[in-house]
Amino acid sequence: MKTSLVAVIATTLLTLSAQAKPKYAATTTRLVDSTDYVRKSPAPDFWALIPHYVPQGENMCQTATMVMVFNALRNHEALDSETKNITQQDLWNRVNDPKWKKAMKEKKCYGLDQFADVVRRALEIYFKDRKFEVRVEHVDSTDAAAATRVVTDLKQNEASDQDFIIANFDQAVFTGESEPAGHISAVGAYDAAQKRVLVLDVDREWYTPYWVPEAEFLKGLATGDAHIKGKNRGYLVVSPKK
Numbered sequence: 001m002k003t004s005l006v007a008v009i010a011t012t013l014l015t016l017s018a019q020a021k022p023k024y025a026a027t028t029t030r031l032v033d034s035t036d037y038v039r040k041s042p043a044p045d046f047w048a049l050i051p052h053y054v055p056q057g058e059n060m061c062q063t064a065t066m067v068m069v070f071n072a073l074r075n076h077e078a079l080d081s082e083t084k085n086i087t088q089q090d091l092w093n094r095v096n097d098p099k100w101k102k103a104m105k106e107k108k109c110y111g112l113d114q115f116a117d118v119v120r121r122a123l124e125i126y127f128k129d130r131k132f133e134v135r136v137e138h139v140d141s142t143d144a145a146a147a148t149r150v151v152t153d154l155k156q157n158e159a160s161d162q163d164f165i166i167a168n169f170d171q172a173v174f175t176g177e178s179e180p181a182g183h184i185s186a187v188g189a190y191d192a193a194q195k196r197v198l199v200l201d202v203d204r205e206w207y208t209p210y211w212v213p214e215a216e217f218l219k220g221l222a223t224g225d226a227h228i229k230g231k232n233r234g235y236l237v238v239s240p241k242k
């Protein structure tokens, strides 16, 4: 009887281990395995965002990413002793958008255009004396023209910590999961020499920051959302208003 129980447990463990897959896609590299770029290059966005790298709550990748970017935008402000870092709860309360909250709770998160409107409103709430613009870029293709547009924005964005890219992508492309998973996270860096993008994935219960090749990044962006008809995912560029 004892032997048979042991055999059952062993078989179960073997089955479970046979089902488990690598945590990341073969083309994805964890930041901990490749730190040269952020140590040897200025990597302004990485250093602006990483002090504020927070984990998302359930389905709350949008709020977690906004909190990171908003805190990073305040990095150089002379904050007083009464000013707390922006938290997800604080953002939640101050934006106070019941439809947005409901959408996230029901796993029907806002698409890029609606999300951009939330980001714009929130920027006005948090930055009374500074003006920002939020540019929406849907990525409808992985062709050369789309790649050029994305790389141009990545390069521009990598030049300063005054602007940030918020990517909206299918996380499964970067993790190798079989089911698509619409997701939002900030771009932490762009390594032009190695043509790769650092994603500060806020899904920290499962992942740590990772590099994806430019081509995979593009593939992740150029995906459709089941409940957002007609437009692919893509990214937002948050920058000071000119």
Ligand SMILES: [Ca+2]
Pocket: 045, 156, 157, 158, 159, 160, 161, 162, 163, 164, 165
């Ligand atoms: Ca930037």
